[in-house]
Amino acid sequence: MENKQTSLFSLNDILNFEQHYRAAFINSLSGFKSLALIATIDANGKSNVAIFNSVIHIGAHPPLMGFISRPDSAERHTLLNIKETGVYTINHVNQSIYQAAHQTAARYSKEISEFTVTGLTEEYKNNFSAPFVKESNIQIALKFKEQINISSNGTILIIGEIQQVFIPANCISTDGFVDIEKAKSITGSGLDSYHTTQRIARLSYAKPNKAIEKVISQFNHE
Amino acid sequence: MENKQTSLFSLNDILNFEQHYRAAFINSLSGFKSLALIATIDANGKSNVAIFNSVIHIGAHPPLMGFISRPDSAERHTLLNIKETGVYTINHVNQSIYQAAHQTAARYSKEISEFTVTGLTEEYKNNFSAPFVKESNIQIALKFKEQINISSNGTILIIGEIQQVFIPANCISTDGFVDIEKAKSITGSGLDSYHTTQRIARLSYAKPNKAIEKVISQFNHE
Numbered sequence: 440m441e442n443k444q445t446s447l448f449s450l451n452d453i454l455n456f457e458q459h460y461r462a463a464f465i466n467s468l469s470g471f472k473s474l475a476l477i478a479t480i481d482a483n484g485k486s487n488v489a490i491f492n493s494v495i496h497i498g499a500h501p502p503l504m505g506f507i508s509r510p511d512s513a514e515r516h517t518l519l520n521i522k523e524t525g526v527y528t529i530n531h532v533n534q535s536i537y538q539a540a541h542q543t544a545a546r547y548s549k550e551i552s553e554f555t556v557t558g559l560t561e562e563y564k565n566n567f568s569a570p571f572v573k574e575s576n577i578q579i580a581l582k583f584k585e586q587i588n589i590s591s592n593g594t595i596l597i598i599g600e601i602q603q604v605f606i607p608a609n610c611i612s613t614d615g616f617v618d619i620e621k622a623k624s625i626t627g628s629g630l631d632s633y634h635t636t637q638r639i640a641r642l643s644y645a646k647p648n649k650a651i652e653k654v655i656s657q658f659n660h661e
Numbered sequence: 662m663e664n665k666q667t668s669l670f671s672l673n674d675i676l677n678f679e680q681h682y683r684a685a686f687i688n689s690l691s692g693f694k695s696l697a698l699i700a701t702i703d704a705n706g707k708s709n710v711a712i713f714n715s716v717i718h719i720g721a722h723p724p725l726m727g728f729i730s731r732p733d734s735a736e737r738h739t740l741l742n743i744k745e746t747g748v749y750t751i752n753h754v755n756q757s758i759y760q761a762a763h764q765t766a767a768r769y770s771k772e773i774s775e776f777t778v779t780g781l782t783e784e785y786k787n788n789f790s791a792p793f794v795k796e797s798n799i800q801i802a803l804k805f806k807e808q809i810n811i812s813s814n815g816t817i818l819i820i821g822e823i824q825q826v827f828i829p830a831n832c833i834s835t836d837g838f839v840d841i842e843k844a845k846s847i848t849g850s851g852l853d854s855y856h857t858t859q860r861i862a863r864l865s866y867a868k869p870n871k872a873i874e875k876v877i878s879q880f881n882h883e
Contacts, residue, residue: 454724470695471696471858495729497814503814505811565669585811591820592723607668608667616854617851618689619692631863631876633862636857642763643853645763
């Protein structure tokens with residue numbers, strides 16, 4: 440029988456948690472997360488790739504994506520390279536590379552490319568100077584647009600404009616929706632949990648006094 | 662046989678997409694998303710609840726969460742109420758309420774509470790003045806902390822500090838990880854797609870020259 444007991448935690452309880460317990464707890468609360476490998480290269484040609492779980496949609500016109508960077512973490516090399524070269528790629532994580540993707544979070548020195556130590560493959564194409572992750576099915580090239588400092592805790596929101604997108608042709612539906620589940624992208628929760636997904640439904644555009652209907656995606660390429 | 666053909670889209674292609682096609686396309690690229698009902702109340706006691714797919718972790722100490730608001734959308738009432746009262750709640754969406762959650766995105770006038778028209782239940786407890794969504798298994802009370810204007814496209818990042826958290830006791834593991842899949846939280850993709858999840862694994866903290874191990878969550882309450 441299911442236990443219906445609910446636990447309540449106050450801000451004071453949270454502030455008194457042991458540090459690692461608190462990090463695991465609070466990182467779980469924001470819900471399921473995107474999992475992306477952000478790949479960069481520095482001015483000397485040294486590549487870098489790191490996993491991020493904070494990529495978010497910012498806008499469609501112009502096409503903008505954002506992610507949060509913590510200056511004191513393994514993510515700092517990504518930020519340095521983006522500021523140095525102005526370009527980066529966002530590559531979706533799938534089940535066949537999730538362990539290699541997780542390993543990119545280790546604090547390697549700047550001289551070591553995570554591509555070398557994790558077995559992920561850097562791919563250069565279509566005249567874009569930052570590397571893509573070859574094993575990723577959805578690859579997005581971006582140009583740095585705006586850095587926003589979050590004064591509440593010193594983290595940074597990096598905004599980029601999409602320059603190029605590579606997607607499996609059979610995952611693009613006729614209304615523009617990209618079926619990222621079909622493209623084998625996965626999701627994360629907390630700091631360390633990886634999940635596949637199973638579609639419940641797509642729903643029609645919500646309007647007052649109009650019943651929602653399920654939408655069936657149509658694809659031109661199968 | 663799987664079609665391995667890859668489609669390439671340039672920034673120029675994207676800018677020339679039909680508007681709704683572009684919105685569906687670009688909203689898909691950021692990966693899987695959190696699904697949260699943000700509930701508020703205005704100074705006159707009129708409640709509001711709206712679905713958001715942009716809630717992200719900002720930091721654990723202090724415990725901070727963020728979300729993106731588009732000033733010209735149905736999300737504007739949420740923003741107005743947060744600025745007016747300084748408080749709001751974030752409530753995870755689960756499969757039993759996903760259609761009602763989707764319907765909150767319709768553009769109702771300010772006099773109409775989405776709680777009334779969608780069948781979601783507003784719940785007031787523990788001296789917090791904003792309503793929780795009763796049907797949600799993970800409920801978080803927040804205090805407004807910081808508004809950040811994103812100059813690239815006029816959207817707004819709202820940051821709040823966690824004040825209270827309600828979680829099913831049997832979903833909290835002994836290391837602080839909250840099993841949101843066990844709590845029946847779901848994830849979204851694009852503008853309109855809803856998905857359940859299936860855990861692949863939790864992975865141990867990544868360090869250079871150390872093999873990753875799978876982590877099995879332990880629970881005190883079953």
